[in-house]
Amino acid sequence: MIIISFLTFSRSLEAKPFEAEFEENIKKLKNRNEHVVELWDNTRGLPQNAIYAMNFDHAGFLWMATEEGLARHDGLEIKVFDKGGYNRMLDQTYYSFFKGKSGIWASSDRSIALLDKTITKVIDCNHIADNSWIMTLSEDDNGYLWIGTQDGNVHLWKNDTFSLLPNWKPEQGTETQSLFHKGDGIMLIGTNNGLYEYNYQKNTHRLLTERNIVARKVQVEGGRIYIAVPEKGVYRVEEDMKLVELVSFEKIKDVGFHTITKDKYNNLWAGSTENGLIRIHSGGIERFYFDEIKNYTIRNIQYDGENLYLGTHGRGLVIVKPAKVQKINHQELREKNVKALFQDSNDNYWIGTKSEGVYKIENGAIKSFNTSNGLLLNWVNTIGEDKNNIYVGSTAGISIIDKKTEKIIGSITEKTGLKSNYVYVVFEDSKETLWILTRYGGLHYREKGGELKRVSLPDKFRNTNFNTIKELQNGELMIGSMNYGAFRIADHEFKENIDLPLKPGENVIYAIHQDSSGDLWFGTHGGIVLYKDGKFSRLTRENGLSSVSVFSITHDGKRGIWISNNFGVQYFPEKELEKFKTSESESFHAASVVYNKSHGMPNSETNGLIFPAAFKDNTGKIWIPTVEGVGIINPMNMELKDNSANFKWDELLLGGEKISIENEGLLIPAGTSSFQVSFSNIDFTNPSEFTLYQRIPSKNEQWIPIREQRSIIFSGLRPGNYELQVRVMRNGQLDGIHTLPMEVKAFFFEMIWFRLIVVSLACILAYFIVTYIAKVKVNNTLEKLVQERTLELSSTNDLLKEALTKIESQNYSLKEITWQQSHLVRAPLTKALGLTHLLINYPKYKEVGKSKDQVKKEILETLEQLDKIVRETHKRSESLVNNK
Structure with missing residues (x-):
């Protein structure tokens, strides 16, 4: 094909x-030290290596x-x-x-x-x-x-x-x-x-x-x-x-x-x-050759005036770009394990190595000093100077090089007064006093024209290893040690020991920096420790450091500090450091920029436990030693532009479906438990210049750092309207904030109106329940009263029934009495009345058949009978009254 x-x-x-x-830029493509080659193949995300x-x-x-x-x-x-x-x-x-x-x-x-x-x-x-x-x-x-x-x-x-x-x-x-x-x-x-x-x-x-x-x-x-x-x-x-x-x-x-x-x-x-x-x-x-692709065919080419993009057959994508970090153009120093770096008062550069001595670069020419021409040892830990000499410290003592003759003219060792031949620091202060720091409590100084002396220390510090030094704004010295914190020295006397809040394995001070406010920053094996107003604060990986070890802290004189560590060089703008000083949040994250091998560093692993571990030269460039050469950074080349980021919202991943995000925002269907929003910040020149943060203001005002991932996963976000914000920082300064509206739909039972109805119904139901309970209570009370009344009425009813029975009995008796009165009394009474009438009219009746005496006698008998009936009726009436 x-x-x-x-x-x-x-x-x-x-x-x-x-x-x-x-x-x-075209010239940089030809100079190996001025460009970097970035490879993207199937080990870095490319699906296949033929483009x-x-x-x-x-x-x-x-x-x-x-x-x-x-x-x-x-x-x-x-x-x-x-x-x-x-x-x-x-x-x-x-x-x-x-x-x-x-x-x-x-x-x-x-x-x-x-x-x-x-x-x-x-x-x-x-x-x-x-x-x-x-x-x-x-x-x-x-x-x-x-x-x-x-x-x-x-x-x-x-x-x-x-x-x-x-x-x-x-x-x-x-x-x-x-x-x-x-x-x-x-x-x-x-x-x-x-x-x-x-x-x-x-x-x-x-x-x-x-x-x-x-x-x-x-x-x-x-x-x-x-x-x-x-x-x-x-x-x-x-x-x-x-x-x-x-x-x-x-x-x-x-x-x-x-x-x-x-x-x-x-x-x-x-x-x-x-x-x-x-x-x-x-x-x-013109022809250009790159060792990384010399055996691979180039199929496609794009060039934007700065970066060259090559699509290859078998090597994937190759991007050739100008290096952000320069290297030294001397073959002698290429891929060398570089230790202490130094620029003397005559603007000459001195490069110490681990195994090949020290090199001097003057006006582009390079010269070597090693054991073959008198150096004590080819392993260089430190380089310093005074007016006449260069001092090269090693684990065997100090070699003295005469500046004028460029000859090694002597040495300083244990034989001439050093506490130990393992020398960490040679440093001349502003008073022209030469300080030499070694193992085993060796805190030496030599005043101009004087003898080598030692600072008197408390007994517990007699075996302390001193490995870095900083002259403070007030002329005092701050000296870092291994495991015993920092030592303040004034007028050649020990004044104070500052014990850092670090574990024994972390308590190694590699570097000391004093900011414009006078606060101290310690580069340690446990991050950066800030000492302010007698209190400590700690900047660690959780706060934005790329490494737990900080070998050097160098201020660029204008914008911020540059630190070296195991993963390259990291830049922190002063604004971020000031925020850290005033922040009370443990989750504070400082925006920064990391420079490593992909930017031109000879190697991302820089060297520490040396002095100086980095320095800013007279042109403002910062020199960094690495295990494969020297990296040189020009802080003034950093671009500071507003709204320069090419930020793009990318895709919405929803239930396995990928939907391109447009500017109008997102609509999340009801019932969606989780979804993912992806985005890109397109930059091929230096993506590490950008630090990204995200937040949803209605849920959390705090900005959350976005690491290497370019997506945000949401889970359990409740229905409603939100704004997803991504803040882009470039070189530690705000570039822009990008906002994406999101609407999470709700089922009808999740809607506010439905909730209001449910609440209203609940209130009504509660009202009826309360009313019902109250009614039940009232009914129970009434029922109890009714029961009591009913019981009383039942008892009364029984009494009434008994009384009624008695009344009925009495009524019966009365009826009997009445009957007797109407029947038993009536007959004798009528007979008596008749006989009496007969007796009165006796002469008229001729055929009576009885005599008057017989009639009178019969009247008497009739009245006696009537009297007896009356007495018996009275007696029965008396009995009814007594039984009432």
Whole structure:
């Protein structure tokens, strides 16, 4: 398969002067010490190490096509787009790119994908590439896509429909290899059988070159047509099919014609088929060689004027960029384990090493001092000076080098007064007193023209190892030790021991710094310890340090401090340090920038337990010793711009679905328990300049640092409206805050109105419950009263029944009495009345049959009978009264 990339030639070849900065960057590409090579392969996120096509989209992402999918790079990490993660993709392997107004059109054999931050569209081309494949793409001024296939055809994709180019019938064996839209309805078609001009308004075409010309690349600049012809060269096409040679193939026989591309500065770049890179410009042809890819073919080239991007076959993506950290241009010091560094009063540099003595650099010339010319030992721990001499300290004592003669003229050892030959520090203070610090309580000083003396120390410090020193603003000295804290010395006398709040393994003071407020900062094996107003605060990895060990602290004189550690050099701006001094939060995180091997450091592991462990030279540059050479940082090169970050919201990962995030914000469906928001801060020059933080103000006002990851996972976020904020700090200063609105939807039972209804119903229910309970209580009370009353009434009823029975009995008796009165009394009474009437009227009745005496006697008997009845009735009445 022939891999197609696209050339943009230029009127360049007639050339104009380039900007000085651009040419300076070009020179850095040739100087090994002034550029760094960054490799991105399948061990760093690339799906596969052969890159077929490469270009930047409109958002600034770098896209690459590989056999195992598309890859998108933002400078910090690579994101893979393949069929496993993006099921809308029809193919796994894409071979060519074309960047148009719509984005990057990526073609596989039989499908096309449009790339712009993500995959925005996929086109199935199976029916137009039947028994063929896609070879080239182009986009016209209207945004319509033109597709050239291996069978020589050209297809138009317009309004989601394919159509063949009218009246275009290529002869057998013709391949469409390049397309270019000239404008005004004219399209150039490069084929293996010549270059054609096609008018798609009139549907006519004409041949512009001979048929034996293979027009691999086509470009129009200033109305002129340029073509690249394999194995012949680069030509300008004139009228009457004439070709004017611009670059002869004889000069670039090893050029890979499919790799030719043009940068924005009118340079042509191409990969060599043999080795390296070729630059073609008005000044001629230049070649660039990089050891990291000398055995690998370059397929794709992009150059932005600062960084060079190379897509290779087998080595993945290679980015060549100017180094942020410089190296010393002396072969003698390359890859050496460098110890103490020093600049003397004559501006000469002295470089101590672990095993090869000390080097002096003067006006670019270098000279070596080692055991062969009198140095006590080639292992150098410290370098110092006085007016006449340079002092080189080692584990065997101090070697003295005369500044004028550059000869080793003597030594200082245990024999001449040192407590130990293991010398950590040689230092001259502002009063021209020379201080020498050693093991075993060796705190020596020698005043100008005087003898070597020792500071008297308390007995418990007699075996202390002293390893660093700092002259304070008041002229006193602060001396660091191993395991016994710091010692304040004034007028050559011990004044105070400051015991740091560190564990025994951490309590090693490597460096001491005093800020403008007079507060002390100790670089230790347990982080940075701040000593302010008699109190300690500690800056550790949790607060932003990249390493637990801090070997040196160097102020750049303007913006902040630079510390060295096991992972490179870390910069903290003063503003962040001031925040730390006043912060009471244990989770405080200081924004910083880390410089390491990827920025040009010879090695990310710097050296400590030496003096000086770093220094700022007279030009403001900071020198750092590493295990493989010296790194030199220019703090003034740090860019401080507002809103310079290219921050992009990327994708929402929701239930396995990846959704591109647009500016209007996010809508999270109801019932979603977790989701993930990803973003990018695109920067290929120095991504480590940026420190990112995130927060949701309505939930937490505190900024939470974002480490290397570029995504935020949310779990259990309650329904509502939120704002996700990401704060971008560049070189420790605020660059901008980026806000993403988020709405988490709720089920109807999670809505406020539903909750209000539920609360209202609950209140009503509670009211009825309370009312019911109160009613039940009242009813219970009433029931109890009723029961009591009923019991009383029942008892009364029984009494009433008994009384009624008695009454009924009495009534019966009364009835009997009444009956007796009405029957028993009535009869004798009537008889007595009759007899009495008879007796009174006796003379009238002649036939009575009885005498008057008999009648009287019978009346008496009748009355006695009546009296008896009356007495018995009275007696019964008396009995009723007594039984009431």
